[in-house]
Amino acid sequence: MKINARQYDAIAKSVFAPVYPLIADQIIEHTGITSGSCLDLGCGPGSLGAALARKTDLYLLFFDQSEEMLELCERTIDENGLRGRAGLLPGDIGSIALPDGSVDLIISRGSIFFWDDLPQAFREIYRVLAPGGKTFIGGGFGSAALKESIRRQMADRNQGKDQFGQKMRTNLGPEMRRRFEEGLQQAAINSFTILQDEEIGLWIRMHKPAVSNNSSCSTQRREK
Structure with a gap:
C-alpha cells in the first residue's frame, strides 16, 4: 500500500502531534533504555523518533522504504536540532542493512500493520538487536482519551465516515x-512481552538477553 508522504506528514504534525511525546514516555518506561542507538522502523516523517530523541541521549537511525518519507525525516532532523544525533537508512523490513547485534533499542509505531511477512520481519529485528536490547513495536495513541479524540477528528475529515x-x-x-x-x-523468538490495554494500545517488547543461554530464552512472557 502506497502512502501519500506529504499528506501523512501534515496529519502527523497536526492531528497526531500530541501522540508522540506520550509514546516516547511509554517507550522509556517500558524499556528503560535512554542511551546508545535506536532504530525507528517505518519511521515516516520521523515524528516518534524525534520525540524520543528530545527526551533521551539516544542516537536515532530512521529507517523507511520510502525515499520521500526519508526526505521529510531529514527535515524533521533539522527542525529538532538532531544533526549529529541522527541518520537515515533506506530499506525493506525483511532485510535490514545493519550488522548483527548493533542496535540497543528498536521502535516502530503503525508500520507493523503493513508488514507482509511478520516472521521474517521479527527475525531481522531480533538479529540486529544488541544483547540486552529491547523493542517497542506496535500501535497506540498515548492514551484512551487521545485515541478517541483522534478518531473523532479523522471522522470529521472523512465527512463523518x-x-x-x-x-x-x-x-x-x-x-x-x-x-x-x-x-x-x-520466528522462534521466545523472549517477548505483549503489552495491550485501552490506554497503551498494542505493543511488542522483545528482549535479547545480555548473556545468551538456554534458560534465559526459554520462557515466553505475556501481559494483558
Missing part, C-alpha cells in the same frame, strides 16, 4: 495480537 475508527479497532484488537504472537513463534 468512521473508516479510521474501524481500522484502529482492527489493528489494536485481539486478532492482531494473535497474529503478532503467531509471527513471533514462527
Whole structure:
C-alpha cells in the first residue's frame, strides 16, 4: 500500500502531534533504555523518533522504504536540532542493512500493520538487536482519551465516515495480537512481552538477553 508522504506528514504534525511525546514516555518506561542507538522502523516523517530523541541521549537511525518519507525525516532532523544525533537508512523490513547485534533499542509505531511477512520481519529485528536490547513495536495513541479524540477528528475529515475508527479497532484488537504472537513463534523468538490495554494500545517488547543461554530464552512472557 502506497502512502501519500506529504499528506501523512501534515496529519502527523497536526492531528497526531500530541501522540508522540506520550509514546516516547511509554517507550522509556517500558524499556528503560535512554542511551546508545535506536532504530525507528517505518519511521515516516520521523515524528516518534524525534520525540524520543528530545527526551533521551539516544542516537536515532530512521529507517523507511520510502525515499520521500526519508526526505521529510531529514527535515524533521533539522527542525529538532538532531544533526549529529541522527541518520537515515533506506530499506525493506525483511532485510535490514545493519550488522548483527548493533542496535540497543528498536521502535516502530503503525508500520507493523503493513508488514507482509511478520516472521521474517521479527527475525531481522531480533538479529540486529544488541544483547540486552529491547523493542517497542506496535500501535497506540498515548492514551484512551487521545485515541478517541483522534478518531473523532479523522471522522470529521472523512465527512463523518468512521473508516479510521474501524481500522484502529482492527489493528489494536485481539486478532492482531494473535497474529503478532503467531509471527513471533514462527520466528522462534521466545523472549517477548505483549503489552495491550485501552490506554497503551498494542505493543511488542522483545528482549535479547545480555548473556545468551538456554534458560534465559526459554520462557515466553505475556501481559494483558
